Amino acid sequence: MPGEASTLEDALELVRQHGGRVTSSRRILLRILFSSTGHRSAEELAGEVQAEAPDIHLSTIYRNLEELERLGVVVHAHFGHGPATYHLATSVHGHFVCEECGTLIEVPDSMFSGLARDASTRFGFTIDPHHFAMLGRCSACATG
C-alpha cells in the first residue's frame, strides 16, 4: 500500500522519493489538505490556495492532485453529478450522500463488510466502496 503519509512532511518526503520536487504550490496545497478533514473540489482547493498565492493556476492544482493521488496521499470521490471531491487518503471511508439535499455522511468501512463478504462469495468480486458515494435519502428528506 503506497502513501504512508500521515503528516505534511511525510507527504513531501514521498514526493521527493519519487523524483518529484517540493514546489510552493505543492506545499501550500498539502498544508490546506492537512488543515481540515473536509471534502473539497479542485476549484475550491484552488480558491484556498490562491488566497495565499494568487498566481497558482487551477490546472496546477489538478496536476498536483493527480500526482498526490498517484502517490497515495489523497483520494477523490464522486458525490453526484458535480465535480469530484478530494480528501486525504489517511481517512478513507465510504460516503452516503442525500440526492435531495446533498447531506454527506462519512461511513466507516465496517458498514460495507457484509456487502463485501457477499460480493466476494457470490461473484468473486472485491468491492471498493470509496470512489462513488452511495446515494439515497437522509432521514430528514426521507420523512419530509
Place this chain on the structure above:
Amino acid sequence: MPGEASTLEDALELVRQHGGRVTSSRRILLRILFSSTGHRSAEELAGEVQAEAPDIHLSTIYRNLEELERLGVVVHAHFGHGPATYHLATSVHGHFVCEECGTLIEVPDSMFSGLARDASTRFGFTIDPHHFAMLGRCSACATG
C-alpha cells in the same frame, strides 16, 4: 411508482398520456432500448438509432432519454469516469464494475438489503444502490 412500461407500446402510451408525441426518433430509440438488456451510453444509442435514421441528432437522443427517464421508462447509471449508461427501468439492479477491466456484474437488489438495513438503523439513511456502480475488482483481476 411511475413508468409501468414493460413493452414498447406501454412506453409510447405513457408518452402520449403525458402530452408527449410519438415521434420516429422516440419510436426507434425505444425499439432499440427494448431490443436488448445492455447498458449503453447516449452516444452508442445515437449510433444505433442513426443506423436506421441518420438525421437524428445526438441532442435529440439526450432529450428523449431525459424525457423517458422522467416518465420512469429508462434509468441511467455511472460505471466510472466515462459517459452515463442507460437501460430500461424494468430491470433495475445494482452494478459491480471492475476498475481494471470494466467488467460489469448486474447485482440483484437483495444483495444490498443488509447494507440498506444497517444504513437505516444507524443513520436513518435510505440507500438507492442503482445510480452509481459499486467499483472494485472482478475475480480475474483480483487474483491476476
Place this chain on the structure above:
DNA sequence: TTGCTAATGCGAGTGATTTGCAATAGGTGT
C-alpha cells in the same frame, strides 16, 4: 386541412477537467 405546440436539427455554450508548449524554478553536482 388547419392550428397549436411538442419535438427536432443545428450550432453554440457550459462545466470539469486535460493537454501542448514555452518559460520558470527545484535540486544536484561542482
Place this chain on the structure above:
DNA sequence: ACACCTATTGCAAATCACTCGCATTAGCAA
C-alpha cells in the same frame, strides 16, 4: 555561488459529456 538538467508551472486551447436557444418541422386534435 554557479551551471545544468528536467520537473513543474502559467496560460491558452482542446476535450468530453452534455445542455440550451432558436428557428423550423411535424404530431395530432378539432
